[in-house]
Amino acid sequence: MLTSTVLAMTHAGYVAAGWIATVGLLGGYAAATIRKGRRLSQVVPPEERRWT
Amino acid sequence: MTTTPTEASPAAAPATSTASPLTRVLGALSAVGVVLVGWLGLVASPPDVVQQDSVRLIYVHVPAVTWMYVAVFLCAFASFMWLRKRTDGWDVLAASAAEIATILTGLGLVTGAVWGRPTWGVYWVWDARLTSTAILFVLLLGYQALRRYPAEPQARSRMAAVLGLLLVPNAAIVHYSVDWWRGLHQDATVSKIDVSIEGLMLFTLAVSFIVMGVVCAWLLVHRFRVGWLERRAERHHLDAALADRRADADPSAGVAVGGPR
Numbered sequence: 001m002l003t004s005t006v007l008a009m010t011h012a013g014y015v016a017a018g019w020i021a022t023v024g025l026l027g028g029y030a031a032a033t034i035r036k037g038r039r040l041s042q043v044v045p046p047e048e049r050r051w052t
Numbered sequence: 053m054t055t056t057p058t059e060a061s062p063a064a065a066p067a068t069s070t071a072s073p074l075t076r077v078l079g080a081l082s083a084v085g086v087v088l089v090g091w092l093g094l095v096a097s098p099p100d101v102v103q104q105d106s107v108r109l110i111y112v113h114v115p116a117v118t119w120m121y122v123a124v125f126l127c128a129f130a131s132f133m134w135l136r137k138r139t140d141g142w143d144v145l146a147a148s149a150a151e152i153a154t155i156l157t158g159l160g161l162v163t164g165a166v167w168g169r170p171t172w173g174v175y176w177v178w179d180a181r182l183t184s185t186a187i188l189f190v191l192l193l194g195y196q197a198l199r200r201y202p203a204e205p206q207a208r209s210r211m212a213a214v215l216g217l218l219l220v221p222n223a224a225i226v227h228y229s230v231d232w233w234r235g236l237h238q239d240a241t242v243s244k245i246d247v248s249i250e251g252l253m254l255f256t257l258a259v260s261f262i263v264m265g266v267v268c269a270w271l272l273v274h275r276f277r278v279g280w281l282e283r284r285a286e287r288h289h290l291d292a293a294l295a296d297r298r299a300d301a302d303p304s305a306g307v308a309v310g311g312p313r
Binding site for chain 2: 002005006009010011012014015017018019021022023025026029030033034036037038040041042043044045048049050051052
């Protein structure tokens with residue numbers, strides 16, 4: 001439904017590119033940050049992770 | 053989030069991630085918010101009379117740029133506090149805010165260019181707002197390079213803090229560039245009393261501001277914790293290296309501390 005709605009728009013390619021860039025960049029950065037946090041959490045003792 | 057039970061206390065196993073109840077709430081709100089903004093911005097809100105459907109790019113471009121200012125000012129404030137207090141927390145906060153500001157500035161430039169093509173007919177023009185934003189982006193990239201430069205940690209933090217403070221005048225130039233110079237970029241749309249959009253479009257923009265803020269807060273907490281873990285991991289690595297060196301220097305202690313070699 002969303003795809004057909006976007007395709008029916010004027011400037012559909014630009015709208016799609018802008019939204020995909022936003023979601024992709026923020027999502028990719030979030031995934032990389034969480035993955036790095038998990039890797040580092042294996043190295044650092046739990047008592048030094050104040051949030052646990 | 054995954055957890056790995058430890059041998060000592062399997063029942064109360066510490067989470068092996070940067071997640072906490074706070075980030076889980078922020079993460080859930082972010083996920084729901086992104087879906088809501090997607091529906092409002094791409095389906096529910098009407099096209100603009102002049103810009104037509106390209107106005108839908110405003111719902112990602114303007115919040116990204118607005119929160120970029122917040123991240124830059126947070127970086128500068130944390131840099132100032134680090135120069136006064138010299139504690140790890142302020143330094144990590146400055147680095148985290150700068151990284152998020154870099155992402156948001158890049159996003160602002162990309163979404164702005166994609167919006168500019170159907171609206172102005174060009175992806176890029178050497179307008180005061182665009183040029184000053186590009187300069188800010190280069191400064192932020194320089195900040196990231198400085199943070200990764202192999203130097204003595206205190207000296208690196210001091211240089212990064214000074215650069216963090218220098219981001220503020222540039223961000224002010226970016227903001228006021230549309231008032232100070234005549235260019236192609238439009239004036240502020242919502243930072244005036246008399247806003248130039250209304251109805252569902254204004255509501256969608258307001259919701260997208262809030263959602264982008266929640267996403268940025270969620271990212272900032274995780275990034276801060278990653279930075280904190282990096283410091284602790286470096287310290288543990290250094291302690292282990294020092295213990296090895298001591299064991300090498302004193303073979304009798306080496307057997308007791310690090311084992312025979």
